[in-house]
Amino acid sequence: MFNKLGPGVLVAAAFIGPGTITACTIAGVGFGYALLWAMLLSILATIILQEMSARVGIITQKGLADVIREELKVSWLRYFIMGVILSAIVIGNTAYEAGNISGATLGLEVLAGVDYAPLYPWIIGLIAFLLLYLGSYKTLEKVFISLVLMMSVSFLLTAILTKPDIKEVLMGLIKPVIPKNSLFNIIALIGTTVVPYNLFLHASLVREKWNSLDDLASVRRDTFLSIGLGGIISISIIISAAAISSTEVKDALDLAKGLEPLYGKSAKYLMGIGLFAAGITSAITAPLAASYVANSCFGWNAKVSDLRFRVVWMVVLLIGVITLSFGIRPIVIIQFAQVANGLLLPIIAIILVWIVNKASVLGNFKNSIWQNVSAIIIIILVIALGAKSIFNVFGKL
Numbered sequence: 316m317f318n319k320l321g322p323g324v325l326v327a328a329a330f331i332g333p334g335t336i337t338a339c340t341i342a343g344v345g346f347g348y349a350l351l352w353a354m355l356l357s358i359l360a361t362i363i364l365q366e367m368s369a370r371v372g373i374i375t376q377k378g379l380a381d382v383i384r385e386e387l388k389v390s391w392l393r394y395f396i397m398g399v400i401l402s403a404i405v406i407g408n409t410a411y412e413a414g415n416i417s418g419a420t421l422g423l424e425v426l427a428g429v430d431y432a433p434l435y436p437w438i439i440g441l442i443a444f445l446l447l448y449l450g451s452y453k454t455l456e457k458v459f460i461s462l463v464l465m466m467s468v469s470f471l472l473t474a475i476l477t478k479p480d481i482k483e484v485l486m487g488l489i490k491p492v493i494p495k496n497s498l499f500n501i502i503a504l505i506g507t508t509v510v511p512y513n514l515f516l517h518a519s520l521v522r523e524k525w526n527s528l529d530d531l532a533s534v535r536r537d538t539f540l541s542i543g544l545g546g547i548i549s550i551s552i553i554i555s556a557a558a559i560s561s562t563e564v565k566d567a568l569d570l571a572k573g574l575e576p577l578y579g580k581s582a583k584y585l586m587g588i589g590l591f592a593a594g595i596t597s598a599i600t601a602p603l604a605a606s607y608v609a610n611s612c613f614g615w616n617a618k619v620s621d622l623r624f625r626v627v628w629m630v631v632l633l634i635g636v637i638t639l640s641f642g643i644r645p646i647v648i649i650q651f652a653q654v655a656n657g658l659l660l661p662i663i664a665i666i667l668v669w670i671v672n673k674a675s676v677l678g679n680f681k682n683s684i685w686q687n688v689s690a691i692i693i694i695i696l697v698i699a700l701g702a703k704s705i706f707n708v709f710g711k712l
Contacts, residue, residue, distance in 0.1 A: 322520035322534075324459050325600055326365055326513045331466060332544050332597030333418030334411075336590065339505040339549050340569075343556025346494050348479070348487030351553055353501045355488050357508035358546035360693045362539060363686070364509065364664065365517050367671045369534050372518030373525055374677050379518035380611030382676065383666055397612050399662060403607040403655035405627065408601040416440065417603050418638070419594025425587030433640055440636035443598045447628055452523040454617065455599070462592040463541070466548050469589035473574065474484050474551035476582050477558035484554060508549065509693075511659045512604040514667065519607040525528045531680065548589075554694045555586070580669025597637070602628035605671030657704035666695065 334569040365374055368379055380400055387393040408410050413436075420435040446458060493501065497541055555574065606627040617624045633635045668690045671682045682690065 320460055320541060321456055321524040321537050322369065322517055322538040323521055323539075324456065324463050325518050325545075325596075325603075326538075327541045327545030328463050328466075328593075328596035329513050329516065329600035330457050330508050330510050331412050331463075331548050331593050332507075333594060335507040335549060336418065336552055336593055338500070338507045339552035340556045342500045344503055344559055345500065346497055347481050347557040347565055348554065349492055349494050350497060350500060351484065351487035351550060352489065352491045352562040354508070354546065354549050354553060356491075356550070357505040358506070358542060360596040360696060361509050361513075361641070361695060362542050363546075363689050364514060364667065366535060366538050367667055367682070367686075367690070368514040368517045368675065369521050371667070371670060372532065374528065374680055375691045376522055376526060377518075378522075378607060378611035379515045379606060379663075380608055382496070382518075382670060384612070384614075386673070386676065387666075388602070392402050392540065396666070399456075399655060399659050400608060404515060405605045407656050408512060408605045408633045409634050412598065412601050412631050413639040414705060415594060415597035415681050416443075416557070416592065416635050419591050419598060421588070422587050422591025422594055425583060425590060432465060435638040436636045439594065439598060440632060443602070443632055446599055447603065447632070448625070452514050454521070455603075456524070459596060459599075463544060463548075465591045466589045466596075467544055469585045469592070470548050470551040470555065473582050473585045473589070475555040476585075477555055477574075479543055479554045479557070487548075496545070502700060503648070504549075505696070506704065508545075509660070509697060509700070511656055512601070512608070512664060515599065515608050515611070516604040528680075539592050540695050543677075555582075567619075572645075581647055598632070600615070601635075602631035602669070604678060605631045619703040635705070659701075661701040664694050664697045670709065692710035694704060 334516055339354070342353075371377075371379055377385075380397070383400075384393060384397060386395060416436050416439045419439040423435050423438070424440075446455060450458065525534060559574065574586065606619075606624045609615075609627045610624055615621070615623055619625075668682070668687065670676055672687065673679055
């Protein structure tokens with residue numbers, strides 16, 4: 316089974332980061348099991364979009380940005396789209412990298428029993444650097460499978476420890492309700508799961524593992540299994556958080572501490588392990604995605620060992636470590652990244668659906684009718700998400 320898993324695991328690891336864990340924690344504490352349906356919906360949307368992206372990668376043997384650049388024949392439009400992609404992914408991931416690294420530092424705090432120390436970000440940064448610099452794709456794949464399985468076991472066991480009401484959990488999954496003041500939380504759950512850079516990451520990574528049309532079934536199986544596993548992790552966090560009645564729980568670190576009096580130190584340490592794994596995986600995949608996107612947008616055709624490829628992820632990682640270590644918060648850059656991502660997700664979703672319907676690109680593997688119907692529903696959803704993200708930024712200016 317593990318030989319069949321691959322790029323999908325890295326995608327799942329990418330969206331299970333500090334943002335997702337915090338959003339799930341707040342949703343569980345504030346609304347119990349009521350918003351589980353939103354997480355299930357976001358996982359289904361992610362599976363559909365990532366399958367399309369992976370299909371483009373395996374059939375064309377090109378990165379998603381490469382295909383977009385080739386298929387957009389109008390020069391001004393091509394430059395605009397490439398500019399938005401570069402801004403949202405490379406600059407955006409640089410802005411968010413400090414937050415990714417912070418997730419692992421939270422896990423270290425829980426496990427070590429020592430509050431935040433300035434050395435923690437550098438430890439996480441060194442681990443990420445060594446894995447990216449020394450590891451081949453196969454090495455990274457094995458590391459990520461291990462970390463995702465670690466997260467799965469940690470968060471699932473934590474959820475089981477809280478002894479949830481199974482009937483209420485099932486109702487939360489299948490009965491869409493929007494409790495008062497929950498709309499922002501619903502958007503947060505979907506927005507931290509349906510991630511633009513994962514579409515580019517996935518299309519590039521499938522080429523590292525597979526290079527034949529005969530492997531398409533394996534690509535799809537990997538996508539469904541891996542992202543489904545990521546969904547189980549997110550759902551487990553919501554269930555765990557629902558066991559805490561205190562409204563003072565604001566993030567996963569508070570959740571870990573809050574579970575200890577009720578369920579013992581085991582729950583606390585399980586949360587700590589999960590947090591550490593989530594932080595490490597996001598701290599690695601964000602720089603990696605930035606490198607793949609820069610590689611495609613500039614047409615470098617560089618290998619992962621190429622200096623240009625490495626310089627991109629090194630800069631992203633280093634800026635993340637420095638900003639977190641010294642408490643720097645580049646608000647303007649983060650706001651710019653939020654606007655760029657708000658623009659990118661709807662644009663890429665529309666372009667992706669256009670590409671996967673072109674016989675000249677995918678031949679007989681273009682979208683079916685049901686895939687297009689699903690895609691249209693998702694596009695409406697991501698347009699709303701993108702608009703909300705942009706309005707939020709301008710509302711804070």
